[in-house]
Amino acid sequence: MLRFSFIRSATGLASTCSRRITTTTPTTTPSFSSSSLFLRTMATMKALVYEGPGKRSWKPVPKAEVLEPTDAVVKLTSTTICGTDLHILKGDVPSVTPGRILGHEGVGIVESVGSGVSAFKPGDRVLISCITACGKCLYCARNLQAHCLNGGWILGNDIDGTQAEYVRIPFADTSLYQAPKSLADESLLMLSDALPTGYEVGVQSAKIRPGESVAIVGAGPVGMAVLITAQFFSPATIIMIDTDDSRLAVAKKLGATHIINPSKLAASTTMMDTVTSIISEADIASGEVPNKNMTAKPGVDVAIECVGVPQTFATCQAIIAPGGRIANVGVHGTKVDLQLQELWIKNVTITTGLVSANTTAMLLQVLRGGKLKPESLITHRFKLDDIEKAYEIFGNAAREHAIKTYIEA
Structure with missing residues (x-):
């Protein structure tokens, strides 16, 4: 979708520049390309991008935005790295193509919502589920949200993920959870996926x-x-x-x-x-x-x-x-x-199976009751700008004595 936005903007600029000019033009005009103008005028964010097997980069990309009425854009306050991300980097998950922002776990603050979102509003603190669920298809009705016909595991897979400053969450009403004020990000983050x-x-x-x-x-x-x-x-x-x-x-x-x-x-x-x-x-x-x-x-x-x-x-x-x-x-x-x-x-x-995250609400209640201490799994902490270092640590877990990373945005 972000590539589509770029093409549409660049095409519009080209058609404008190709119109007949009836006014007097200066003898010297500044030279510029449509792409450089695009980069200067469009909002950007930084994200961890998959560049192909064994390759990744932390770099500026177009900022996540609401594209559908059921979307929400969340500003990340924390994220983490999953073992699945390491499999992706090895080339084990062919559905992930170069250019994809990685990650499917996170906690954050809702920045904007589409007109069809009713359960969340800007300013809400939320837990992001690793599974996107439309709540209406055959598999959602069967409580197999992992196989949602409109979602499933798409974050950091089919669409851009959470290892970024902002992330777009489709079907926000059924793919986000209100984050209790009493629970720190360190605890909540473990409920995204692990x-x-x-x-x-x-x-x-x-x-x-x-x-x-x-x-x-x-x-x-x-x-x-x-x-x-x-x-x-x-x-x-x-x-x-x-x-x-x-x-x-x-x-x-x-x-x-x-x-x-x-x-x-x-x-x-x-x-x-x-x-x-x-x-x-x-x-x-x-x-x-x-x-x-x-x-x-x-x-x-x-x-x-x-x-x-x-x-x-x-x-x-x-x-x-x-x-x-x-x-x-x-x-x-x-x-x-x-x-x-x-x-x-x-x-x-x-x-066998892929998580459906249909027990997240229950586990959240157990967490609120103080029966679980999942934050004890965190062994290393990083700032988001240091995410490539976090990958180096997590990718050498035995040498670094790492279990779970906590990455603060």
């Missing part, structure tokens, strides 16, 4: 039940969100698996009962051996001899993949018990092998 993604695609899809054993593979922001929200359902065991010891230490503080670093297992020890030992240790500690007819076969009841690479999905397949559920949350950019020849007989359920 927390609902972990809860909906991980915890809800896996149908975690009280007393079960759960393995979370990947201790990044979404894996931590799974860890936090899995505790709503009181599983007996929560095992966090990651190769980053600093993230595992944080997971332990946030409620993981056990942690495993696969890179530190003995050569003769399999992941299944380690998981089985953890699950059975409660019986060993109690001194009771379990009834062999009532003892489950090895493995976990639930395995949740939160990375998006073949090795981590393979881990989930390797450690799942009969009747177990594997929930895939990670964004996969390359093919993954499905070990169906081993899984078919185990009555295993595998789920």
Whole structure:
């Protein structure tokens, strides 16, 4: 849409300049191009722009503006970087084309609204959902806003996103949330994407039940969100698996009962051996001899993949018990092998999905009640002008001990 505005303006200028001139003209006229005049006269903002695989730039671009009656323009007060943004930069998401402003998370102040917006007005502080929902199509009616026929995940994907000074939000009435004054940006920002993604695609899809054993593979922001929200359902065991010891230490503080670093297992020890030992240790500690007819076969009841690479999905397949559920949350950019020849007989359920953010309102209420502290995931803070440095830090998370960045606009 911004490119269309440019073409229309430039065309109008060219047609004006081509009209017959009937007045006397000076012997010397200043030379200028339509593009330079456009840049001088149009409002701009700074944004983080995807320039192709491995390339990005923080630069001036045309300022976001209301284009449809249901739009709102939000001035960002904070944003962050998602693991999906790193996948985009690697070229894993072909729908994102060069020139796109990245980002789909943020908190801000409404600057302007279209004539069709009734729930928000300029000056309102809002939480931006990573999912744009029209609220009227077939999939919105089915509570699958991820697949909204007019929206879905479009911010930083099909349209310009939130890693900018301003962002246009389509269908504002059903894609923004009033931000309570009592909650700081640091807390609210986690509700843009990470927390609902972990809860909906991980915890809800896996149908975690009280007393079960759960393995979370990947201790990044979404894996931590799974860890936090899995505790709503009181599983007996929560095992966090990651190769980053600093993230595992944080997971332990946030409620993981056990942690495993696969890179530190003995050569003769399999992941299944380690998981089985953890699950059975409660019986060993109690001194009771379990009834062999009532003892489950090895493995976990639930395995949740939160990375998006073949090795981590393979881990989930390797450690799942009969009747177990594997929930895939990670964004996969390359093919993954499905070990169906081993899984078919185990009555295993595998789920996939993109967050619909239909639990955001509920999670917001839980947050207001003080039951969640998602701001504890923030490890690094930056100003918006330093967003490229933030990408360097987040892209080297293990080296920098990074989990979630907070970027203040």
